Structure formats: structure tokens, C-alpha cells
Amino acid sequence: MITTGFPTVGPSLAQVGEQAVIDAIVAASPSPINGDDAAVLTPSTPNSRVVAATDMLVEGRHFRADVTTPESVGRKAVIQNFADIEAMGARPIAALLAIGAPPTTPLSVVEGLARGVGAATAAYSTELVGGDVTQSHQLVISVAAIGSLGGNREPLTMAAARPGQRVVAHGTIGYSAAGFALLDAGVDIPEALELLARAHQVPQLTPGRGVVARAAGATAMTDNSDGLIHDLSRLAKRSGVGIDLAALAIAPDDLLRQAGELLGVDPWQWVLAGGEDHTLLGTCDGSAPVGFRSIGTVTRAPGVRIDGEAPTYTYGWESFG
């Protein structure tokens, strides 16, 4: 069973007041260093560099109360920010959470968000160290992630792919889009396909893969947030190279094909244009780092191709479309 839906009853934020809202967040996602004007993080590695990223999630735009849960949204908000930290080859060390919410929002919605943030930060051995709550018309969640980059090796940028390198991926591609399509269709989701719905609600990533890839000699990295072709095209363009993906390596698996049949959708669409998997996508010399698989090669010719051909689906996410 996939759990969906936001609580709609119970005491509201306006009824309990700002301090109770803050107390509930801190109780659901505790940290000894939260609660002052700003959080002070003690470095674990001497002379490490600081890495920072932020993402804003808006109700109705990035998540829908009918197809997910507050806890899933909280987890996802952290994971997609931490994926950006990992995509630099760095280790997440803390998260900040700003929430804007209508005063009628049930406190249990915010508690669920905070529980999700707490669970996701704990999975990365980090904490929610600070934040802000405020009133807005729409539920808006902004997470900022802080990471640490140890050692002298370069971070994994989008500009460092080199012709002849292997293109590698860690995690599923297309699952989040397929899961959203299933949830959005309102069909009874077969048990075998629940994994896809869960992947939409909360991307499944193994913490630490970015650090592993950097240590293993990867040079460029990004994550599959806006769509595989879109994100790899951006990386290729920044690096002044092209990418040739191996169709066999990224072809829809059984789950995606079953979901495609159920909904009458070509599953390649989810793989190539889906996004939101936050799967790490990188380039490296030699063999793929532990946990990564080869999905293609870096070419001199610009653009992203699949077995030498132009991809069928290329569009990515457009925020103001």
C-alpha cells in the first residue's frame, strides 16, 4: 500500500502559534546546535572546503497533497539538496529548513515535514541545524544544504568531462516520473509497481556515493533532477564535449515497461525526460566507481546521443512554463 494525502484536521498553525510550531519541528528533527541566531558547525576534516546548495519546493508545483505525504516531502526536500552536494563529490553535513505555510495548515502537516527532514538528515548522519517558519498563501519549503569537501582534489563540476571517459550512474533513472504517472492516473497501483510510486515520493539514494566517485577518480558529476537528456546536455555543454549513451544500459526495465503498458505510455519518456530521480551521473577514466554502472561514453562531438542517434524525448523541466 502506498500512503498518500496530507492531514486536513487537527489544530492549525494559527491555533497553536509560532513558538509551538518551532517546538514541534525541533522535536521531530532534533539537533543540539539548532535554536540560536545561526548554527555553528564544527569541521570534521581540517581545512575542508564548504559546499552549499538550495532548492525550493512549492505545493501544487513540486509536490501534490493528494499523491504524497508531508513526511515524504520532507525527506525528498533534503535528499534532492544533498544530491546536489554529493554531485560535487562532497559530504552533506547539515540542512536548514524554511517553511512558509497558510495559518490554517494543520500542525501535523508541519510535524510530518519535519519528521521527514529528520529521517533524511539522519540517514546522512547529519542534522537539521536551523530554519525559519512564516506565513504564506501556499505551502513552500526551502531547504539549504551545507556540505564538506575534504582533501585537495578538485570538486566534481559539470565542466570537467573529457572525451573518452566513461559515463556512469548511481541509482534508478525514470522511476520517479513513472511513479508520479501512476499516482497521478489514480489507478489501483499493483503491488509490483509500488516501488515506482515510492521512488516518486522519496528518491532512493545511497549516501556517500559522490565522495566515493571523487575518491575513485571521477571528474565531472551532476544529478538527474530535470531529466536525463536535459541534465546530461547541460553537463556536456559546460565541458565542451558530447555524450553517447548506450541504449541497452538505460533501456526501461521490467517495472518501467509494466507501468508503461498499464498507462499506455512509452516508458522511454520517463527515462529520458523524467527527472527527479536525483541519481548521480558522472564521468570517469577507467572502471566505474563502486555502486555506479556504465551508461555511455564521453565524445568529442557535442550533444547527447543514444547509440549515435538523437534521443526521442529531450525536454526537461521549465519552471515558468
Add this chain to the structure above:
Amino acid sequence: MITTGFPTVGPSLAQVGEQAVIDAIVAASPSPINGDDAAVLTPSTPNSRVVAATDMLVEGRHFRADVTTPESVGRKAVIQNFADIEAMGARPIAALLAIGAPPTTPLSVVEGLARGVGAATAAYSTELVGGDVTQSHQLVISVAAIGSLGGNREPLTMAAARPGQRVVAHGTIGYSAAGFALLDAGVDIPEALELLARAHQVPQLTPGRGVVARAAGATAMTDNSDGLIHDLSRLAKRSGVGIDLAALAIAPDDLLRQAGELLGVDPWQWVLAGGEDHTLLGTCDGSAPVGFRSIGTVTRAPGVRIDGEAPTYTYGWESFG
């Protein structure tokens, strides 16, 4: 003349598209390290600790298009976050900016915000190093600030005020609230009082005062964001102490009294309950650090008093009221 109002014409975000919006932000507030999945900050001080804070500003709640400008909102969003970093005795080193905006928003509004962010970060010798843009019903701006705390001395927390210490302040108190009252009243603002309106639009702080205070031996610090009595009460409670403010040291000055007469308002209300000045408020042994003035003393008896009496105005900001 005080400039107010947001642009309402010109190409919209939907018309130009997400990439053009991002390009406009980066052009208005450039940084060589912006543009990848996350920003990598090189430490200036070996083994310094990382300090982080975030604040979300919502149109109609934290700013109004009729009494301010996009550039002022951008400046203010950075300054209030940097004040939180300074209130730990730390130095701001970078800012992240997430913007949610309706697709009909003129691009020039976002450009103005980004120009303001660029101006404020530059005043602190820092940069806008990353961010996110997305669609929302209401204009929402979330800034995260990253700071650096050098040396082994403790940060300036709210829990470190000690009886017998001096209470000190850097910056004006009540100016922002008085300025808002003038702008909100829609009166012709006399030239002599324009400083107040400007203080509401953009708090005037001297960068680096938090670091100076920590070096000079201050122990506790916060900033006047929700109201003087509210913020000092929180600091006193955390420290398990009380505070006795000297009425003479915080009494409304000529400007505040003139504004009070013009609007028929007791200016003490702005001083005691106004907030949003983001003035640094600290405690220290010995004389006040350079740039700070004495406004009271730390007492053993709990609570905040003025010349030994309970304050007339005590309420602070309530986000869900």
C-alpha cells in the same frame, strides 16, 4: 524622495523562460563559483567553523510592493540573514537565494531583487553563490547565509549573558518600524524623516561588528529582528538572567519623536516592539566594543525591565497571527 513600488510591466518570467531568469540573476549578482549543482567555498581561515542561517520573506507578509522596491527587498533579505551570522560573532562568506514567483511576474522584479542581493553581498565582501528559481502563487524569497567563525573562542550565543555584564547595541532601534508606519500611512514623508523610511526598506548595518564584538570579549549576542523586548527577553531567558535597560539610552530620538507626532503614535512602541532593525544586541564585560553603545545591564532577576520597571510595549512578531 523615497522610491517605492515594484515594476508591473515588461517581459514576464513565463515569456522569457527559466534559463533567461537564471541568467538575469547571475548577471545582476555575479560570482565565478555560481552555476554548478552546489557552490564550493574555499576557507580563508584554516580550521574555521561554518555558521549557517536562513530566513524566508513573503510578499504581503514581510514586504509590500507598494512601500518598497525589489532592490530593497533583495538587500534586506541578505542583511537580515547576515545579521544572524554576525550575531554569532562570525563573518558572512556567502549567500544562497531561492525565489518562488508567479509566471506573470515582470523579469525586472527578479532583476531588481538580484541587484539588491548583489549590492548587499558585495558590501560584506561576499557573493551570491547559488540558488533556485521556481513558480509559486506569491513572491517568496528564501536566503540562506553561510559564515565563518575563526579561532577557538566560543561563538556569541543567546545563552552566554552573565549578571553584571553591560548590554550593548550597534545600530538604530525602532527606525524600521517607524519607517514602515510612515510608508504605510501614505503621508508625504518630510525630507528629515526619509532616513526612517530608508531604514525600513534596507536596515543600515556596518559589516563586521559581530566579529569585532567577539574579539573584544562579548559573550552573548542576538539581533533586533522581532522587537527589542521580545528578542532581549529570549536572550535573557536562554541565559537564565534578566536585563535592565537604561531608559535614557534607548529613548526615542528626535527623528522618532517627530515621526510619532506626525502619525499620532507613541514612538516608544517602535523602540520596544518594532523589530526588523537587525541591530546587534550583545552583552560584555568591561567597556562596549568599538561601534557599540551601552543600553543596560545584565541582572540576576529574570525578565527585561527599563529603569527597573516593566516595559510598556512587549509584544513581538507572531508568524501565524
